[in-house]
Amino acid sequence: MSKSGFGQMYRKLSSKMLDLVVTPHVLGEVPTEAPAAASEPKQKVVCYVLQNHSRSNALVVDGETRRLKLPAALDPMHLGPHQEKASVLFLQHRDENNLLSTPPHAFPPRLLRLIEILEKNPDVDVELIPVTVLWGRDPEKEDSWFKLLFTDTWSTPSRVKQLVNIGLHGRQSHLEFHKAQSLRALIQYAKNTHPNSSPATYIVSTLNDYLDGQREVVLGPDLSDRRNVMHGLIKSVDVQAAIRNESIRSKISMLEAERRAIGYLNEIVSDYSHSTVRFADKLLNRLWTQLYDGVEVHNFSTVRELAKDYEIVYTPCHRSHIDYLLLSYVIYSRGLMVPYIAAGDNLNMPFVGQILRGGGAFFIRRTFRGNALYTTVFKEYLYSVLSRNNPLEYFIEGGRSRTGRLLPPKTGMLAMTVHGHLRGKAKPIVFLPTYIGYERLMEGGTYVGEMNGKEKEAESIFGIIKTLRKIERIFGKVHLNFGEPVFLDDILKQHGAENIKIEKNDDPIPQAVSDAVNSSAQAILENINRAAVINPISLLSLILLATPKHTLDEEICIKQLDTYRNLLLSLPYDNRMQVTPLSGKEIIAYALKLKHIKRVNHVLGDIIAIEDGQAILLTYFRNNILHAFVVPSLVAALVNHNGIIRRQDVVNMSCTLYPFLKAELFLKWREDEISEQVNAYIDALTAAKLISIEGENLVAPTPNSEAHHQLEVLAAPVMQSIERYYMTLALITQRGSGMMSTRQVEELSQLVGQRLSVLYEFNSPEFFDKALFQTFIKVLTQKEYIRTNEDNAIVFDENFSNIAKYADLVLDEVKLQMLHNITSFTDEELKEALEALAAAKAKKSQKRKKK
Template sequence: MSKNSFGQVYRRLSSKVLDLVVKPRVLGEVPSKKVTETPTEVPTSPQAVCYVLQTYSRSNALVIDGETRRLGLHPALEPLQLNELSEKTSVFFLQQKETTYTTDNKHSLPPKLVHLVEFLEKHPEADIQLIPVTVLWGRAPDKEDSLLKLLFTDTWATPSKFKQLVNIGVHGRQSFLEFHPEQSLKTLIQTAKEQNTNLAPSTYIVHHLNQYLDRQREAVLGPDLSDRRNVIQSIIKSTNIQDSIRRESLRSKISLFEAERRAVGYINEIVSDYSYSTVRFADMALTRLWTQLYDGVEVHNFNTVRELAKDYEVVYTPCHRSHIDYLLLSYIIHRRGLMVPYIAAGDNLNLPLVGQFLRGGGAFFIRRSFRGNGLYTSVFKEYLYSIVSRNTPLEYFIEGGRSRTGRLLPPKTGMLAMTVHSHLRNKGKNKPIVFIPTYIGYERLMEGSTYIGELQGNPKEAESVLGLVKTLRKIERIFGKVHLNFGEPVFLDDVLKAHQADQITIEKNDDPIPPEVSTAITSSAYEILEKINNAAVINPVSLISLILLATEKHTLDEELFIKQLDTYRNLATHLPYDDRTEVTSLSGKEIIRHGIKLKLLKRVQHALGDIIAIEDNQAVLLTYFRNNILHSFILPSLIASLVELNGKIGRKDLVNVISMLYPFLKAELFMKWDGETLKPAIEQYIDALTDAQLILNEDNILYSPQPNTIAHNQLVILGASVKQSLERYYMTLAIITQRGSGNISAKQAEDLSYLLGQRFSVLYEYNSPEFFDKSLFQGFLKVLSQKDYIRTNEKGFIEFDEYLTNVAQYANLVLDDVTLQMLQHITQFSDEELKEALDALAAQNAKRRLKRKAKK
C-alpha cells in the first residue's frame, strides 16, 4: 500500500472514531456553496478554496473535514487542485508543527501558503478563497489559579497532545466551530505589496490572519481572566485604592489596617466570581426552564453583535422588564457563541445561594446608592476600570430598575458615566466601546401582579429567597413567546466626537468628568433608549392590549376586532416605526386564538356574532404590554384622534397641533423623530390612514368617516391610544393655570398631579397605571420648563404668561367635552384643600420610609 493510500485510510478511520465522540456546534454563518466541489472534480474556473487554522492540530483538521462534508462544502482534507497546482489537502496551519525541542519550525511560514502565493503571482487570472476557521473545545476563559481548570478548558495557549486528547474526551460535545468570511488570497497579496513594508507577501498574510483569528477567538472566549483572588489583590494594591485607603483612615479616624480591611470588604461585596462550570450548569438548567416556561425565544439581529464583538468592547444595554432579563440575555449570548458579559446587578439580588450563583455567571453587585461613601466609590470605579481594561463585555440596565408600567424609564447614567470614565482612563490602550441597545419583550410576566400593586401605593416587594420560591411555583404556566431584538449600535467615540469630547483623557480614579463628557453621556443615554424603542417587537399580546384597552368595556365584536388587528399589522408592516422594528406574522384570527390560549381573552358567544373580551382581572396587567409598543402607534393615534374629534381639520393645522404636542410625547415615550424628521413622518402616516380609508382627504382637508360605520369605529379605537397621555398633560396644565403664576411650586404641582391622577383613574378609568406613575408628571413639567412655557422663580414657584394659558386652551382640539369637564371638575380646589392633600401625601411617604427602614 502506498504512503498516500495509507494516509487516506488512516484519515477515514480517525474521522469515524472522532465522529463518535465529537459533535461540534457550528456558530455564525456557513460559507457559500459556490466553492463546493465533488472530491474528484477539477474546477473549470480558475478559483479554489482553502481553509486556514491558527495552530497545528490534526484533530481540528479532522473535525473541519467532517463538518465541511456534512455541510456540502469542499472537504478540508481533499486535494486542492487549480490548473497545474496540486496540494494534498485544502487546509493549512498558520503556526507549524514543532518536530523537535530545539527547532524553530513552528515560527516559519506555512509551506502550503508559500506555494499558493507563488502560484498566484505566476497566474494573476486565478484566485484562491481563504476561509479562516476557529475551533474551540469548551469555552472557559483562562484561569490562573487552577491547573485542573486549565487542563479541562480551552485557553489561549496551544494545547499539548495529551491536553488535546483530554479536550476531545471531555469537551467533545461542547466543541464549537465557526467559519469566518472568505478572504481573497489575490487581494491579500495585492494589499501586502501596497503597504510598502519590508515584509514578503506570505509573511504579511500570516500576520494579518493571525490577528484576525485572535479577534474572533477573543469574541468567544473573552480576554484572559485572572481568578477572583488575584483580581482583589490587584485592586487593593493599585495606587488609586491605596490613596483612598489613606483618605478613609484620616476621615474616619481609623488605622490604615482597618481602612484597608474596609476596602477589602467592599471588594468582596462587589466582585464577580466568573465560573465556566456555573455557566455550563446554567445553560443546561435554563434550556429546560425556557422549554417549560415559554413557547419559544425568538432572537433578531444578533449578527450585528457577532461582528462588533471582534473589534469592540461590547456593552449590552437592554431594557429592564423582569428579573428573567438577566438570565435570558446571558443565555442567548452564550448559546450564540459569544462570551457571557459581566453584569451589573443591584445588591438587592445578592441573596444567600442566589448571589453566589449569579456571581458565577458573571454578575457583580452594586449598591443602589453610595453617595458620600468615597472609599466604596473608589473601589467600585477601580473594579470597573479593571473590567474595561481587559476588554471584557459588560451588561447593565440603562433604566436602573425594572419598569412597572411597560414604558421605558428615564435613564440612570451612573454606570454609563463610570464606564466612560474608565474608558477615558485607559484611552488608546483598549478597544473602542460600542453600546448595544436591546429590546426584550414578553407576552406574560411573572412579576406582573406585584408591579400593579406597587404603582397603586403598595410598598415595593423586597427580593428574598422566599419570593424566588414563590416565583418558581409559576413554572408550570405557559408564558407565551419571548423576543430579543438587538438594536442599532451606539458608538461611544462617535458620541464623544459629536460633543467635542473625543480628545479628553482622564488620569486618576477620582478625577471629575469634564462638562463636555457629561453632556455626551446624557446624550448617549437617551440615544440608547430611543434605539431600544426602535427595536420594539410588536407581538400578538401587545396588539391585543393596544386595541381592547382603547374600547370602553374592553370588548369588541370579533369581526371588527379582526379588522382592527389586521389594520394595525398592515400599518406597522408597510410603514414601520423603524427598520429594526419587528411585527408578528400572525393574522387577526390567529392572534385572537393565541390570546385565548394564554388566558388573556375570552369568547362570549352570541347569535348575532361572537364577542371577544379581556379575561377578568387582566385589563390592568395588559396596560403593561400595550405600553411596550405605544410609541410605535402614537403618531397615527394622534392623527386619528384629532380628525375624529373635530370631524374635519386642515392638513396644515393638524401638522401644527401635532408639532406642538410632540415634544411632550417624545420625552415620555423616547421617540426617534426630531424637528427635521417629524413633519415628513406625520405626512406619511396621514397618507397611510387615507389609503386604509380610515380618514378622507379632500383638497388637504381631512374628514372623519360617517359615524356608526366600520371605518369610523376603527378610527375611534385607533385615536384612543393617545388619550391618557393628553389627559395627564391637561390635568397638570389645569392645576398650574388654576393656581395662577407664582402660586405653586414645581414639587407641589408634581405631587398634586400625582394625587389627582390617582383619583381620576379610580373614578373614570380602570386604575390605569400611568396615572400612578410620578415620573410621567415629572417629565411633563421638565419639558414645559425646557420649552420655556414655565419658569421657576427664586422662591421655587412656577411662573408663566398668557402663552401657557393659550396652550391649555388647545385642549378642546384633542379632548372631548365630557373628559374636559371631568378634568376641570377635579382640578378645582381651595388653598385649604391643597394644603390638606399635600400634607396627607407627605405623611403617607414618611410612613413608607419608616417601614423600609424597619425592614432593613
C-alpha cells in the same frame, strides 16, 4: 508517640479514607527516572509541585505516587544532612478572603530553603515535577446539573467546595504528572536572565504560568482569577490613596480602612465560573423550551460583527428579573463571551447571589453617594473590567419598569463607563441597545400590586419561590432584538470631547463629557424602542384596551388587528422593528391559548373580551409598543374629535405636542422631522380608508360606520397622555403663577392622577407613574413655557395659559369638565393634600430606615 510518628499515622488514616471515595484517572505519561549524566549532581531528589495549598490534593498525589512506585509525595525529603517533612511544594498560600495577611516570606518557605541548600551544596539537585489535579470531568461532558456546578474551575476552592468536590467527583478526578524540571537549572537561568531579582521570583512565576497553561487545556482560559483581581485592585495607587483618606476622615487605622476596602471588593467583584455558566446554560435551555415556547432572536449578526473590534456594552431594557439570564443565555449559546453584568445588590442573596456572580454578575449598591471609599473601589473595578476588554451589561433604566414603558435613564453606570474609557482606552466602546419583550410576565401580579399603591417588596429566595409556585405554566415566546449600535467615540466627537483625557479615578467629568453621556443615554433608549417587537399580545392589548368595556365583536377585532399590522408594514416605525407574522384570526387563537382573553359565544357573532383580572396587566404589554402608534393615534384623535379639520392644523397641533410625547416615549424623530412624518401618517390612514381628504381638510368617516369605529380605537392610545398633560396644566394655572413649587406640582399631579384613574374601569398604571409627570414638567421648562423663581415656585405668563386651549381640539367637553373639576382645589383642600403627601412621605422614609 513522636510528632513525626503522629503525622505519619494521620497521613495513612486520611489516605485510607480518601481511597474509599477517590479513584483518580492519571493522564499523560508517568515520569520515569532517566539515567544520570556524567555532569549531573551526585544526589538528586524529587519534589512534586502543586499550585494551591490543599491537603486533599497532596494526599491524592501521595496515593498515586505510591501506587505507581514513584518517590512518595508525603515521605520526608532528604538532602544531605537537611530534611523536609514532605516532598511537596505549594506555589500559592494566600487566601482570597484574607488579602491583608501577608506571610513572612512572599514565596513558599520550602522553595527558599531548597534554593539555599542547592547554592551551598553543588553536588545536590531537586527534580521538580509539576502536577495538575482536577475534580470532575470536562464540564462539557458533565451530565448532572448539581455535579456540573461543582466541577473544577480556575478559582481556588473553599474547604466546603473541596469537600463537595471529593464527594461528588472522587471517581472522576484527573491527575497529570508533567515533565520534570531541574531546580538547579532554573536557578542558574534566573541569575543569567534576571540578575536584579531573586531566583525564587522567576521560578514561582514560571511554574505558575506552566500549570496555568496545562489547566487551560481542560478548563479554557482563566477569565475569573478573582483573588488576583482583588489583590491588584487593593494595591492600586488610587485605591490606596482612598484608603488613606478614609483612615483620616473616619479616624480609623490604615489597617481598618483597608479591611473596609476589601469588604467592598468582596461585595462587588464577579467570580466568573465556566462550570456555573454551563450549568446555567443547561438549566435555561429547559426553561425556554418547557415554560416558554422558545426564544426568538433578531439581528444577532450585529453583535457578531461588533465583537471583533469593539468593547461591547449591552444596554437592554429591563422588564423582568430573568432579563439577566435571557441575554447571557442568547450570547453564550451563540458562541460569544458572556458579559459581566452590573446587578443591584438586592439580588446578592444567599445561593442566588453566588450563582449570579459565577455567571458574570458583579454587584452594585443602589446608591453610594457620600461613600468616597466605596465609589473609588467600584470605579477602579469597573476600569479593570474595561481594561481587560470584557463585555459589559447593565440596564440603562436602573430598575424594572412597572408600567411597560421605558423609564428615564439612570446615567450613573454610563458615566462611570465613559470615565473609565477616557482614563485608558483599550478597544473603542459601543453601546448595544437591546429590546426584550414577553407575552406573559412572571412578576405580573407583583407589578399590578405595586402600581396600585403597595410598597415594593424586597427580593428574597422565598419571594422567588413564591412567585414560581404561583405562575401559570403557559408563557408564550420571549422576543429579543438587538438595536442600532451607539458608538461612544462618535458621541464624544459630536460634543467636542474626543480628545479629553482623565488621569485619575477621582477626576471629575468635564461638562462636554457629561453632555455626551446624556446624549448616549437618550440614543440608547430611542434605539431600544426602534428595535421593539410587535408581538401578538401587545398588539391585541392595544386594541382591546382602547374599547369602553374591553370587548369587541370577533370579526371587527380581526379586521382591526389586520389594519394595525398593515399600517406597520406599509409605514414601518423602523427597519429593525419586528412585526408578528400572525394574521388577526391567528392572533386571537394565540391569546386564547395564553389565557389573556376569552371568547363569549353569541348567536349574532362571538365577542372577544379580556379575561377577568387581566386588564391592568395587559396595559403593560400595550405600553411596550405604544411608541410605534402614538403619532398616528394623535392624527386619528384630532380627525375623529373634530370630524373635519384642516390638514395644516393637524400638523401644527402634532408639532406642538410632539416634544412632550418624544420625551415620554423616547420617540426617534427629531422635532424638525415630525411635520414630514405626520403627513406620511395622514397619507397612510387615507390609504387605509380610515380618513378621507377634501381639499385642505381631513374628514372622519360617517358615524357608526366600521371605519369610524376603527378610527376611534386607533385614537384611544394617545388620549391618556393628553389627559395627563391637561391635568397638570390645569393644576398649575388654577393656582396661579408663583404659587406652587415643581415638586408640589409633581406630587399633586400624581395624587390627582390616582383619583382620575378611579373614573376608568380599571386602574391605569400611567396615572401612578410619577416619572411621567416629572418628564412633562421638565419639557415645559426646556421649552420655556414655565420657569422657577428664587423661591423655587413655578412662574408663567399668558403664553403658557394658551397651551391648555389646544385641549379643545382633542378632548370632548365632558372629559374637559371632569378634568377641570378634579384639579380645582380651595386653599384649605390644597393645604390638606400637601400635608397628607408630606406625612405619607415621612412614614415611607421611616419604614426604610427601620429596614
